[in-house]
Amino acid sequence: xxxxxxxxxxxxxxxxxxxxxxxxxxxxxxxxxxxxxxxxxxxxxxxxxxxxxxxxxxxxxxxxxxxxxxxxxxxxxxxxxxxxxxxxxxxxxxxxxxxxxxxxxxxxxxxxxxxxxxxxxxxxxxxxxxxxxxxxxxxxxxxxxxxxxxxxxxxxxxxxxxxxxxxxxxxxxxxxxxxxxxxxxxxxxxxxxxxxxxxxxxxxxxxxxxxxxxxxxxxxxxxxxxxxxxxxxxxxxxxxxxxxxxxxxxxxxxxxxxxxxxxxxxxxxxxxxxxxxxxxxxxxxxxxxxxxxxxxxxxxxxxxxxxxxxxxxxxxxxxxxxxxxxxxxxxxxxxxxxxxxxxxxxxxxxxxxxxxxxxxxxxxxxxxxxxxxxxxxxxxxxxxxxxxxxxxxxxxxxxxxxxxxxxxxxxxxxxxxxxxxxxxxxxxxxxxxxxxxxxxxxxxxxxxxxx
Numbered sequence: 533x534x535x536x537x538x539x540x541x542x543x544x545x546x547x548x549x550x551x552x553x554x555x556x557x558x559x560x561x562x563x564x565x566x567x568x569x570x571x572x573x574x575x576x577x578x579x580x581x582x583x584x585x586x587x588x589x590x591x592x593x594x595x596x597x598x599x600x601x602x603x604x605x606x607x608x609x610x611x612x613x614x615x616x617x618x619x620x621x622x623x624x625x626x627x628x629x630x631x632x633x634x635x636x637x638x639x640x641x642x643x644x645x646x647x648x649x650x651x652x653x654x655x656x657x658x659x660x661x662x663x664x665x666x667x668x669x670x671x672x673x674x675x676x677x678x679x680x681x682x683x684x685x686x687x688x689x690x691x692x693x694x695x696x697x698x699x700x701x702x703x704x705x706x707x708x709x710x711x712x713x714x715x716x717x718x719x720x721x722x723x724x725x726x727x728x729x730x731x732x733x734x735x736x737x738x739x740x741x742x743x744x745x746x747x748x749x750x751x752x753x754x755x756x757x758x759x760x761x762x763x764x765x766x767x768x769x770x771x772x773x774x775x776x777x778x779x780x781x782x783x784x785x786x787x788x789x790x791x792x793x794x795x796x797x798x799x800x801x802x803x804x805x806x807x808x809x810x811x812x813x814x815x816x817x818x819x820x821x822x823x824x825x826x827x828x829x830x831x832x833x834x835x836x837x838x839x840x841x842x843x844x845x846x847x848x849x850x851x852x853x854x855x856x857x858x859x860x861x862x863x864x865x866x867x868x869x870x871x872x873x874x875x876x877x878x879x880x881x882x883x884x885x886x887x888x889x890x891x892x893x894x895x896x897x898x899x900x901x902x903x904x905x906x907x908x909x910x911x912x913x914x915x916x917x918x919x920x921x922x923x924x925x926x927x928x929x930x931x932x933x934x935x936x937x938x939x940x941x942x943x944x945x946x947x948x949x950x951x952x953x954x955x956x957x958x959x960x961x962x963x964x965x966x967x968x969x970x971x972x973x974x975x976x977x978x979x980x981x982x983x
Contacts, residue, residue, distance in 0.1 A: 533570075533574055534574070535571055535574060535575065535850060535851045535852055536851055536852060536853060536856065538567060538570050538571050538574060538851055539567070539571070539847075539848065539850075539851025539852070539853040540851075540853070542563050542564075542566075542567040542570075542847065542851070543563075543853075545563055546559045546560065546563040546844075546894075549562070549563070550886075550890070555836075556837065556840070556887065556889070556890040556893070556894075557833070557836040557837040557839070557840040558836075558840065559840070560837075560840035560841060560843065560844040560893065560894070561598075561836075561839065561840040561843050561844070563844065563847070564840065564843035564844035564845075564846070564847045565594050565597075565598055565843055566594075567844075567847040567850075567851070568590070568593065568594040568597055568843070568846065568847045568850065569587070569590045569591055569593075569594045570590075571590075571847060571850040571851055572586075572589070572590035572593050572594070572850065573586050573587050573590035575850075576589060576590060597843060597846060598843055601839060601842035601843050601846075602839050602842075604842065605835060605838045605839045605842055606835065606839075608716070609795065610716070610722060610794070610795060611712075611716065611835070611838070612795045612798065612799075613707065613712055613722060613794050613795050613797075613798040614709070614712060614831055614834050614835070615827060615828075615831040616795070616798030616799050616801070616802045617664045617707040617709070617712075617798045617801065617802070618664070618665075618709075618826075618827050618830045618831055618834075619802045619805075619823070619824075619827045620662060620663070620664075620707075620779075620798070620801045620802040620805045621662055621663030621664055621665055621668055622663075622668075622823040622826050622827050622830075623802065623805040623806055623809055623815065623823055624659065624662040624663060624776070624805055624809075625659075625663065625668055625672045626809075626815060626819045626820075626822065626823050627805075627808075627809035627812070627814040627815045627819070628814050629659070629662065629776045629805075629808070629809075629814075630655065630659050630672040630673060630676055631676050632769075632772045632773045632776060633654075633655040633658040633659055633773050633776060634651060634652065634655040634673060634676045634677055634680075635769050635772065635773070636655075636769040636770050636772065636773035637650075637651035637652075637654040637655045637658075638651040638680070638758070638761075638769075639761040639765050639766045639769040639770075640761075640766055640769075640770075641654065642757075642758035642759065642760075642761065643757055643758055643759065643760035643761070644757060645745075645748040645749075645752055645755050645756065645757050646690070646744040646745060646747065646748035646754070646755030647755070647757060647758055648677070648680055648681045648684060648686060648691075648755065648758055649681065649686065649690055649691065649694040649744045649755055650694075650741045650744050650745075651677070652673060652677040652681070652694045652695060652698055653694055653697070653698045653701075653737060653740045653741055653744070654737065654741070655673055655676075655677070655698075656669050656670075656673045656695075656698030656699055656701050656702070657698070657701050657705060657733065657734075657737040658773075658776070658777070658780070659672060659673060659702070660701040660702035660704075660705040660708075660733070661705050661706065661707075661780040661783075661784070662776065662779065662780060662801075662805065663702055664702060664706070664707040664708050664709050664712075665702045665703075665709055666699050666700050666701070666702035666703040666888070666922070666925055666933060667699070667702070667932070667933070667936060668702060669698065669699040669700075669701065669702035670695060670696060670698070670699025670700075670702075670933045670936045670937060671699075671936055671940070673695060673698060673699065674695040674699070674936065674937055674940040674941075675940060677691075677694075677695060678691060678692070678695060678937075678940055678941055681694075682941075684756050684758055685756060686754065686755055686756070687751070687753070687754035687755065687952075688941070688944045688948050688949075688952070689754075689948050689949065689951050689952030690744070690747055690748075690754045690755055690952055691941075691952075692934075692937045692938075692941055692944055692948070692949045692952050692953075693949065693951075693952025693953040693954075693955070693956055694740070694744065694952075694956075695937050695940075696925075696926050696931070696933040696934050696936070696937045696949065696952075696953050696956075697740055697926060697933075697953055697956030697957075697959075698740065699925075699933045699936070699937075700922040700923075700925045700926060700933060700960075701733060701736065701737060701922075703888065703918055703921060703922050703925070704729050704732060704733045704736060704915075704918050704919060704922060705729060705730070705733035705737075706725075706726035706727075706729050706730065706733075706784065706787075707726060707783070707794075707797075707798065707801070708726070708729060708918065709834065710888065710889070710892060710918055710921060711725045711726060711729060711914065711918060713834070713837070713838065713841075713889070713892055713893065714892060714896070714914045714917065714918070715914075716838060717838075717841060717845070717892075717893065717896045717900075718896065718900055718910055718914070720910050720911060720914065721911075721978075722794040723787050723793065723794045724911055724978040725911055725914055725915075725978075726784075726787060726794065727787065727788060727977040727978045727980075728911045728912070728914070728915050728974045728975065728977060728978045729915060729918070729974075730784065730977055731973050731974070731976065731977060732915055732919070732963060732967065732973055732974055735963060735966070735973065736919070736959070736960065736963045739959040739960075739962060739963060740956055740959055742959070743955045743956055743958075743959045746955075747955060775808045775812075776808065778804075779801060779804045779805055779808060782800060782801070782804060783797045783798075783800065783801040784797075786800065788977065788980070834889075837889060837893055838893075840893070841893040841896070844893075844894075844897070845896070845897045848897040848898070849897070853898070854897055854898050854900075854901040854902075855901060857898060857901070857902060858901050858902050858905040861874065861902055868906050868908075869968065871902065871906060872916070872968065875899055875902070875920075876916070876920050876964065878895075879891065879895070879917070879920035879921065879923070879924060880920065880923060880924065880927065882895070882924065883920075883921065883923060883924020883925070883927045883931075884924070884927050884928065884929060886924070887932060888921045888922075888924055888925055888932065891921055891924060892917070892921060895917075899917070909971070909975060911974065911975065911978055912967070912971050912974045912975055915967060915974040916964055916967055916968075919960055919963055919964050919967075920964065922960055923957055923960045923961070926953040926956065926957060927957070928950050931950070931953070934946070934949050934950060934953065937949055
């Protein structure tokens with residue numbers, strides 16, 4: 533049996549296990565471990581090694597790889613950013629900081645047509661900078677914003693679409709959990725990737741707001757204007773949200789200036805979020821217990837996925853499937869942009885069926901060799917991958933953010949929610965096109981960061 537055939541069978545088995553609802557981390561771990569044994573055994577047998585010795589040595593290599601990669605993931609200093617940023621986001625959600633952000637955005641923007649939807653997008657962007665999670669952003673802001681938009685008789689498609697799309701900003705705007713995993717798997721600087729996500733995150737937020745403006749321009753009844761807040765109310769709401777904004781500015785500003793490393797920034801951010809919540813008496817003992825348990829659960833899940841990926845990636849390298857794909861794609865007469873379009877199209881198709889994190893860890897071993905073969909900047913490519921993954925979060929039939937919104941608004945038909953997200957989906961496509969034409973959108977800030 534050839535190595536390529538072993539790799540293809542391994543991929544087929546993994547997708548089968550995932551279809552049977554086995555967690556993606558365990559599917560990767562099991563297939564990577566068994567595949568490493570099979571691939572090494574096939575390689576040793578091809579050298580003429582006796583069968584028993586070949587299989588025995590292959591098993592030892594697989595166990596060594598399993599223990600070594602597990603220890604590397606569990607002991608990595610850089611991966612401390614994961615529990616710290618997860619903790620910061622959970623504290624922000626439990627202490628009501630999301631409501632403060634939405635209230636401030638609403639006071640300043642709610643009196644415009646579509647203003648409540650625009651305020652939702654703005655608040656999602658702000659909360660994304662605290663949580664780093666698309667699901668947390670969608671759930672938290674959906675519970676705050678959807679009742680307000682329905683009270684003002686917003687079109688259900690626009691209201692739910694704004695929440696679902698706004699939630700995806702948590703995957704792009706730092707501290708993004710997706711970017712951390714991409715950085716670890718590709719051995720890129722977490723700080724540089726965070727910086728690369730800032731300007732695209734702001735631009736995508738603006739594109740979402742522009743999408744809302746165009747929607748209400750075409751159909752004014754879709755987003756009626758809300759009440760105009762007084763300047764005193766606006767000032768109070770801004771003052772209420774100011775501590776949260778200061779936490780974000782300290783974290784991002786500290787990394788940009790080089791005063792903090794990403795690990796230090798995550799710890800400082802978690803501490804300041806906790807301090808703000810305690811000083812404002814918004815965090816009870818019971819709530820803090822829930823925050824800690826949620827942080828431990830989320831961290832364990834992410835680390836298990838990383839361990840699975842660390843075991844699966846060497847198996848893919850052994851089968852040489854990524855190298856074969858590099859050879860095939862680079863030989864096609866479609867140029868670099870054509871290859872990029874093929875990759876993005878593949879992500880969009882996979883996004884219809886797979887969870888976002890699963891897509892990221894499964895595709896990295898395949899697409900990164902292609903990117904390296906075409907001499908692409910991996911930081912720039914990472915931002916494009918993240919946005920393509922964001923599009924998968926709201927693509928039918930398994931757009932996870934759409935299902936999150938459905939759980940918050942159960943009376944809105946699923947078809948209506950999906951119709952509401954398409955304009956935002958196109959805005960993401962425009963953002964990718966801008967990054968292809970103007971790579972400096974992603975690369976300017978990282979170029980200013982040392983290291």
